[in-house]
Amino acid sequence: MTVAYTIGQSLYLNITNRCTNNCVFCIRRTKEGVGYDLWLSREPNLQELLEAVGDPGRYKEVVFCGYGEPLIRLELVIAAAAEFKKLGAKQIRINTNGQANIIHQRNVVPELAGLVDVISISLNAQNAGAYAELSQPVKYSPEEAYSAVLEFARQCKKYIPRVVLSVVNWPGVDIEACRKIAEELEVEFRVREFYGNG
Numbered sequence: 529m530t531v532a533y534t535i536g537q538s539l540y541l542n543i544t545n546r547c548t549n550n551c552v553f554c555i556r557r558t559k560e561g562v563g564y565d566l567w568l569s570r571e572p573n574l575q576e577l578l579e580a581v582g583d584p585g586r587y588k589e590v591v592f593c594g595y596g597e598p599l600i601r602l603e604l605v606i607a608a609a610a611e612f613k614k615l616g617a618k619q620i621r622i623n624t625n626g627q628a629n630i631i632h633q634r635n636v637v638p639e640l641a642g643l644v645d646v647i648s649i650s651l652n653a654q655n656a657g658a659y660a661e662l663s664q665p666v667k668y669s670p671e672e673a674y675s676a677v678l679e680f681a682r683q684c685k686k687y688i689p690r691v692v693l694s695v696v697n698w699p700g701v702d703i704e705a706c707r708k709i710a711e712e713l714e715v716e717f718r719v720r721e722f723y724g725n726g
């Protein structure tokens with residue numbers, strides 16, 4: 529079971545395979561993924577996660593990511609991030625689909641303040657219609673999910689030092705319209721290349 533894996537100088541944490549989306553470009557749909565088998569037979573607990581990480585200060589950053597949406601396991605993320613900070617982690621990042629506030633039915637962002645240095649939110653699309661096609665939310669309507677992502681980004685801007693909205697370079701993604709959304713929210717913008725082999 530691969531709970532922690534390195535890419536470059538970053539340590540990535542795989543804490544769940546659950547997600548509230550089913551994106552057309554999800555790496556879970558590719559044959560090789562990121563080069564590690566990230567399918568979990570069960571989700572790791574806090575102790576297992578801490579053991580898998582060891583000394584977090586050895587890495588440029590520790591990233592909650594995985595084959596799934598890490599903030600589905602909000603309590604674990606908060607507890608682990610607090611431990612990593614105590615142990616000298618240089619930077620903590622979360623890669624998220626931005627739906628945590630509807631998943632948990634409250635604004636969870638203040639709970640991440642002081643623990644998370646960077647949050648990378650998958651915007652994925654320029655409007656709810658495109659989001660329906662590209663991200664295929666499985667639990668919420670595309671309108672509900674997409675507006676939740678935008679509101680989540682607004683909240684993150686208040687509490688987290690670096691906020692990045694990301695899109696994948698994929699047919700149907702209007703990159704310039706997405707860039708404008710990021711500008712309006714006054715957050716960073718990043719275009720990711722798809723590198724799965726299908």
Ligand code: SF4
Nearest residue numbers: 547549550551554625
């Ligand atoms: S939000 Fe991320 S983990 Fe979830 S389906 Fe989309 S790409 Fe995959």
